[in-house]
Amino acid sequence: MPQLDVQRRGLMFVLSSPSGAGKSTLARSLLEGDGEITMSVSVTTRPMRPGEVEGKDYYFVSREDFGLMVNRDELLEHAKVFDHYYGTPAGPVEDALAEGRDVLFDIDWQGAQQLTQAAGDDLVKVFILPPSRQTLEERLFTRAQDSAEVVAGRMAKANDEISHWAEYDYVIINADLEIAKRQVRGILESERLKRRRQPGLADFVKQIQEGL
Amino acid sequence: MPQLDVQRRGLMFVLSSPSGAGKSTLARSLLEGDGEITMSVSVTTRPMRPGEVEGKDYYFVSREDFGLMVNRDELLEHAKVFDHYYGTPAGPVEDALAEGRDVLFDIDWQGAQQLTQAAGDDLVKVFILPPSRQTLEERLFTRAQDSAEVVAGRMAKANDEISHWAEYDYVIINADLEIAKRQVRGILESERLKRRRQPGLADFVKQIQEGL
Numbered sequence: 282m283p284q285l286d287v288q289r290r291g292l293m294f295v296l297s298s299p300s301g302a303g304k305s306t307l308a309r310s311l312l313e314g315d316g317e318i319t320m321s322v323s324v325t326t327r328p329m330r331p332g333e334v335e336g337k338d339y340y341f342v343s344r345e346d347f348g349l350m351v352n353r354d355e356l357l358e359h360a361k362v363f364d365h366y367y368g369t370p371a372g373p374v375e376d377a378l379a380e381g382r383d384v385l386f387d388i389d390w391q392g393a394q395q396l397t398q399a400a401g402d403d404l405v406k407v408f409i410l411p412p413s414r415q416t417l418e419e420r421l422f423t424r425a426q427d428s429a430e431v432v433a434g435r436m437a438k439a440n441d442e443i444s445h446w447a448e449y450d451y452v453i454i455n456a457d458l459e460i461a462k463r464q465v466r467g468i469l470e471s472e473r474l475k476r477r478r479q480p481g482l483a484d485f486v487k488q489i490q491e492g493l
Numbered sequence: 494m495p496q497l498d499v500q501r502r503g504l505m506f507v508l509s510s511p512s513g514a515g516k517s518t519l520a521r522s523l524l525e526g527d528g529e530i531t532m533s534v535s536v537t538t539r540p541m542r543p544g545e546v547e548g549k550d551y552y553f554v555s556r557e558d559f560g561l562m563v564n565r566d567e568l569l570e571h572a573k574v575f576d577h578y579y580g581t582p583a584g585p586v587e588d589a590l591a592e593g594r595d596v597l598f599d600i601d602w603q604g605a606q607q608l609t610q611a612a613g614d615d616l617v618k619v620f621i622l623p624p625s626r627q628t629l630e631e632r633l634f635t636r637a638q639d640s641a642e643v644v645a646g647r648m649a650k651a652n653d654e655i656s657h658w659a660e661y662d663y664v665i666i667n668a669d670l671e672i673a674k675r676q677v678r679g680i681l682e683s684e685r686l687k688r689r690r691q692p693g694l695a696d697f698v699k700q701i702q703e704g705l
Contacts, residue, residue, distance in 0.1 A: 287666065408688075410697070410698065410701065411701065413700075413701065414700065414701045414702075414704045417701065440702050443698060443701060443702060444702070446688070446694065446698055447688065447694075447695075449688055450687060450688060451683070451686045451687055451688060452686065452688045452691060452694055453686055454499065454697070464682070464683075464686060467679045467682050467683050468683045468686060470676070470679050470683075471663070471676075471679045471680045471682075471683040471684075472683075474663045474664065474665055474676060474680060475662060475663055476620075476658070476659065476661055476662060476663060476664045479664060482658065482659075482664055483659075485622070485666070486622070486655060486658055488625075488626065489622065489623065489625065489626045489629065489655060490626075490652050490655060490656070491626075492626045
C-alpha cells in the first residue's frame with residue numbers, strides 16, 4: 282500500500298529457511314494477501330513440464346542463451362542444480378522496483394548472497410527458523426516417508442542452510458504459523474515505509490512546505 | 494513480544510513530527526497497546542507542578558546537578574527551553590535496552606540528532622507528516638483559538654521541523670489515524686525482529702544445530 286500519491290521504489294523480499302521451517306507456506310500467504318508483491322520468475326535450461334507456463338513458472342531458454350545471459354551480466358544470481366541451470370533475470374525485477382512493485386524470492390543462502398552483491402539496498406532478507414530441532418526433524422520426517430539415512434541427509438542440508446542465519450536482516454522463529462505470517466507481512470509493510478524507499482517524499486514535503 | 498526465550502536487546506523508538514501531525518496521539522496509542530515499551534522520563538530543572546510525580550513525569554533536579562550530569566556525559570541529549578533545562582538520562586535507557594524493553598521518545602529533530610550521535614544502532618527514528626498543508630494549518634488553528642499571527646509563527650516552526658524529515662529511518666503520512674497507528678506499531682514490531690536486536694539467537698541456533 283503506497284502512501285497517498287507518494288511514489289515509492291519496490292523492494293526485493295528474500296525468504297530463506299531450512300526445508301521444513303514453513304518458508305513456502307509463508308511465501309504463499311504473502312502472495313495471496315498482498316496485491317503489490319509478486320514471485321520472481323526464474324530463467325531455466327531444464328525442459329518445460331506438462332502444465333507449466335512460459336513466463337509464469339519459468340522462462341525456458343537453451344543452454345546457449347543462458348550462457349549469453351550470464352556473460353552479459355543479465356542475471357542477478359544463478360546456480361546449477363543437477364544437470365540444469367537456473368537464474369534470476371535482472372530486467373523484470375528492475376522494472377518492478379521502478380514501478381513501485383515488490384518481488385518475492387524463495388531462495389537459499391547461496392542465492393541470497395549473490396543477490397546481496399547485485400542489489401544491496403533494494404534487498405530485505407528474512408530468515409525463518411524452526412522453533413526446535415525436534416520440530417525440524419519431525420517436519421523433515423513426516424514430509425516424506427523416507428529412511429533414517431535420507432532424513433539424516435536432509436538434516437545435514439538443513440544445518441548447512443541454518444548456519445547462514447546471521448547473513449539476514451530479520452530472523453523469525455516459526456513457532457506459531459499465524460504469528461509468523463503476521464510477522465512476515467509486518468516486515469514487508471514496514472520496509473515500504475522506509476524513507477529511502479519513498480523517492481516521492483521530497484516532492485510531497487515540498488508541496489506541504491510551499492503550499493502548492 | 495520476544496520470540497520464545499530468545500534474548501533480545503531493546504530499542505529506542507523516536508517519534509518526531511511538526512505540531513499538529515498527530516504525534517502525541519500515536520505515541521499514546523503505542524504505549525497503551527504494547528506492554529514492552531515505556532516513555533522515556535526526562536530530567537529537568539524546572540519546578541515540579543501540582544500533580545506531577547518524581548520519576549514518572551520527570552526527574553526533578555537542581556541546575557547544579559543538571560550541570561554535573563552534562564559534564565559527566567550522563568545525558569543522551571539535552572536542551573534549554575525558555576529558562577529551564579531538559580535532558581534524557583542515559584542510565585535508565587541503557588538498563589531498559591539491556592533487559593529487552595523498548596523506550597519511546599517524543600522529541601524534535603534537535604533531540605533526535607543528539608540521540609543519533611549518542612546511540613546510533615539502538616535507534617529507530619520515525620517521522621510523521623500531515624497529509625497536506627491545508628490539514629496542518631487547520632489542525633494548528635483549531636487547536637488553539639489564536640490570532641493569524643500566532644498561527645503563522647506555529648506554521649514557521651512546523652516548517653522548520655518538517656525540513657528535517659530526511660534524517661529519519663521511516664516516514665509515515667498520517668492521512669488516516671487508524672492506519673497510521675497500525676503502521677507505527679508495525680514498525681516497532683518488525684524492528685524487534687531484526688537479527689541484530691536478538692543477541693540470544695546465536696545460542697538458539699546452536700541448540701537447533703547441536704540438538705541440545
